[in-house]
Amino acid sequence: MKLNKVNVTAAFSAFSEYWSPRIGGDINDSQIKFAKFSGTFNWHHHDHEDELFFVVKGTLRMKLHAENGGDILIEEGEYLIVPKGTEHCPEAVTDEVHCLLLEPKTTVNTGNVVNERTRTNLERI
Incomplete structure (x- = not known):
């Protein structure tokens, strides 16, 4: 198997759509995803999956209900x-946020909500 390194800046340059994650690689039963955010997403939760949001560019506000500690800014x-199970709502504080996600392969971006932003067949970078 040939190993390939990934340039994060180049990966984010490969697409322009907001709220439409791209698969950057597979790690066991999880995936690294590249996502660009602008504006506010919708409130949702994931019944079975934890999610890691790593901000590469910009500032992200993770809106959370008071019982979960309230909103958190991620720089x-x-x-x-x-x-x-934690209801959350990502919101780009800056015009554009570049975010790396680490989550199980089964994770649907809109969680328990199905709407026009739901993506089930993600493109690979």
């Missing part, structure tokens, strides 16, 4: 793990 170089 460049920081990450947040959202445990399964």
Whole structure:
């Protein structure tokens, strides 16, 4: 098997759509995904999957209900793990946020909500 390194900047340059993650690689039963955010997503949760949001560029606000500690700002170089079952709503504070996601392969981007932003067949970078 040939190993390939990934340039994160080049990977983010390969697409422009917001809220439409791209698969960057597989790690056991999980995937690394590249996602660009702008504006506010929808409130949702994942019944069975934890998610890691690592901000590469910009500032992300993870909106959370008070019982989960309230909103958390995630700056460049920081990450947040959202445990399964936790209702959350990502919001780009800056015009554009570049975010690496680490989550199980079964994770649907909109969780328990199905709408026009739901992506089930993700492209690979």
